[in-house]
Amino acid sequence: MYLDKRSKEILEELISHPNLSSKDIETKTGLSRRQIKYSVEKINNWLKENNYPVLQRLKNGKFLIHPVLGELYDQDQLRVVDNYIPSEDERVLLILLILLSQHDLSLVHFTQALKVSNVTILSDMKKAQQKIEPLRLQIVYSRTDGYQLTGDEWELRNLLYYLLQDLSRRYGELAMVQDFAMLDGKKTWNFIFP
Structure with a gap:
């Protein structure tokens, strides 16, 4: 399974700025709360399939990001596909x-x-x-x-x-x-x- 472009961008943003909240992502990307939630679900499915720890959303709207994901980003291992394959x-x-x-x-x-x-x-x-x-x-x-x-x-x-x-x-x-x-x-x- 590959990440779609939007999900990859959100994951990269969260990895590079771990203090971002859902509201910050909404403001920065122009996406709705529902779209962000949906993309985070896709990201977590991709992370699970590739044996990485998933993103966890905290009550304050911020995300708990495992340090291993930083290595994933640094090594440019996030695979993205322009032609999105639907669930x-x-x-x-x-x-x-x-x-x-x-x-x-x-x-x-x-x-x-x-x-x-x-x-x-x-x-x-x-x-x-x-x-x-x-x-x-x-x-x-x-x-x-x-x-x-x-x-x-x-x-x-x-x-x-x-x-x-x-x-x-x-x-x-x-x-x-x-x-x-x-x-x-x-x-x-x-x-x-x-």
Whole structure:
């Protein structure tokens, strides 16, 4: 797993200025409290996966940073990727958004857009199906039409509203979300509504 650019910048800032509080980071970066919390969760997941001690947020808003992380920073071992690979929960939401915005989708479309394997996409599709079952929507596949989202138009619109709200909160803006809704370089949103 790699850190996304924003998470790497926050980690570098915390390592080089260990007395920073969450509020200081908000002011310095222009990010919301929720975005910082989300990035710190990603940082901690990355640290755990790489067998480093995690960041701990204290009650006063400051962070407890283990000295080992300073060595990590000094040796420039923080790996960052410009093309962010979404987490499992994010992939489920993005799969649903892609299904709402495109037609004639094959498994290849999803693997290229989300940069994960076929097996991972199929697993995420099952989770996406579970997520939309209460709305009485369904992900269907046919050889001629590919993957599609079917169900009541009102529920499809509600799902779109929910997805855009949730994804915009996660990413802080919709620019990244647009990339996933515009496969094959298309510059238009083609939602499946009439």
